[in-house]
Amino acid sequence: MSNPTKILGDERRNFILRRLQASQAPITGSELAAIANVSRQVIVGDITLLKARNEPIIATSQGYLYMHASRPTGAERTIACSHDPNRTEEELLLLVDHGVTVKDVKIEHPVYGDLTASIMVSNRYEVKQFIEKIRSTNASYLSELTGGIHLHTISAPTEKMLDEAELTLRKANFLIDLE
Incomplete structure (x- = not known):
């Protein structure tokens, strides 16, 4: 219209x-x-x-x-991940399938310092749209600038949901082991 x-x-x-x-x-x-x-x-x-x-x-x-100012609801945390670009869709789907919203991706660039890009996906449809937009524009993932290493800010209604999502990512070898 x-x-x-x-x-x-x-x-x-x-x-x-x-x-x-x-x-x-x-x-x-x-x-x-x-x-x-x-x-x-x-x-x-x-x-x-x-x-x-x-x-x-x-x-x-x-x-x-x-982004409306609102009372914090639910839980939020930052996770450290590493994977090849061809596993991005798998990573995002594992997260949203646990009821998690992937808010952003962050990398540490050697020249520009910290770079953050909004993702804001919370279901399979939004993940598919995000991946299709990357493919159709022939854009690169930020993580390609750092050999696959990146951070995500993730949120969910409960800490338990974030814990379960993290456990699934760990089992699928997405998380960087900080220990």
């Missing part, structure tokens, strides 16, 4: 902000562009300006998401 006239400047950025704040699901740049009757690149610039105003917007593989 496209607007016949363009929404301009600050009015468009305020519109984008309200739209993201009202949505519980990510919204793609293409969707926002169609509604505002501008190019996707204009939306990318608008998101950058909103982030510069300290709006908590993150870009996920499914689109833009406004």
